[in-house]
Amino acid sequence: MTVRAISALLDVRNLETFYGPVMALRGVSIEVPEGSIVTILGANGAGKTTLMKTVSGALAPHKGNIQFRGQRIDGLEPDVLVKRGIAHVPEGREVFPFLSVAENLMMGAYTRRDRTEISRDIDMVYDYFPILRERRQQNAGTLSGGQQQMLAIGRGLMSRPSLMLLDEPSLGLSPLLVQEIFAIVRRLNQEQGVTILLVEQNAHVALQTADYGYVLETGRIVMAGSAEKLLNSDDIREFYLGQSADQDSDARADKRWKRKKTWR
């Protein structure tokens, strides 16, 4: 553990959450330092989305605790957590299809009352995503997938979060759009100071964007380290980036023995 802040903005300790009858998280501990981008990598069903839902209050944990700015927040409802500064941008975008782009953004600011500030923030979102300004009167359901993802992120920004939970923003988008969205995510982190907890299956782009990463498998953290360290780790290269560990040597000869993950 090379980079570790003294006090993290978000501190998750030994979290256990059931998703129906399934124990989806089996004692997960992560830390998200203020101002950083932290990514959680993992395959389908690893528990990434459950972790996000538990942090944002949509699911209550069975055991363990979550601290945000040093205060316990586990078990609180999302409306309380949104006010405290946690925004959840859900997997699959989940925009309101029959509301206009502008109304979707207004709903992101539901917990706020300051009208002039809200309209200033809507302008800020439009500056980051100019296409949304063009389409502001259009129903969100008629936008393309990439535009919906931009709207979902913009809507998340509207609550003025200090921590944004981004669940799988690359889902179903073309590689070019993925690059564009992640470039904006990085800008939001730098310019607006939003701390970001990012869940991704696309390990490559996630590790390029993040400062620090965790690998989640079947409800447990199996690996953690700086993004650079993870990018260069043999296990990550083999199982998450799809690169052979030693590309120069005769690939066929080495493949005769299927490599095992070191954490198993």
Added chain:
Amino acid sequence: MDILQLLVSGIANGCIYGLLALGFVLIYKASEAVNFAQGDMLMLGAFLGIAFINTGNADLPFLIGLTLSALVMGIFGYLLDRFVLRGIFGQPQFAMVILTIALGFLIRFAAGAIWGHDPVSLQTPFAGRTLELGSLIVPVVDAVIILATVALTTTLYFFFAHTRLGVAMQASSQNQMAAYYMGIPVKRVNSIVWALSGVVAAIAGVLFAAKGAVEPSVGLLFGIKAFAAAVIGGLGSLPGALAGGLLVGIVEPFAARYLPAGSSQIAPYVLMLLVLILRPGGLFAQISQKKV
């Protein structure tokens, strides 16, 4: 002129169907299930109106009685959701259907125990009076019903389109989970929708009682007809509910006048069948496909 005369009385009836159908749609959008006690809520609202307005009862002026009845039914709707229906939040739709059918029985029984089973009608300042527009004779009651419906639906339109709470109601009906993530208190919003549907039912009930007599079982048949109207409009669309109600209301007197006896009773359902066959989503269906 005959046709015009039938049309006016059809529209007035249709307004009441439309308001009741609006109640069905409001609940359907909020809770994703049909409230089969909607007709009985109309009946309850009508009896409350009679209790507040008629001489020998509270003897209040018409508008004050109407407001009080709407207020009481609003609170009734809110509490019903808060303390009865929230208990089955997240259960299959079937649970709510059965629960509301049972609630309907309870409401009918309670109304019968309190007010008896004889038909009663509301005393209004405009009872029996008519307006003559050329050769067209419009009962003042019908004019009041039409104007009240226009006023109520316009208010509802502005509420849903332009207020923070109204847009939040739309948002939570379109994507409940996302609304929850946005910090919209979805459960409380649902209770407010129930309150709203109680208010609409009470207003429809008082208007209904001004036109004809009410007795405790009136909500049952009337509710089913209004449900047909909501299905015709496309269950899930507020303008559709109103349009469906108007259609049902207009079809009835024409069927009674020009078709064999008894056909006015089946006309609304024939209309519903036709719509379901030709346009299964209803006339004003909102169709969306999720992009992946």
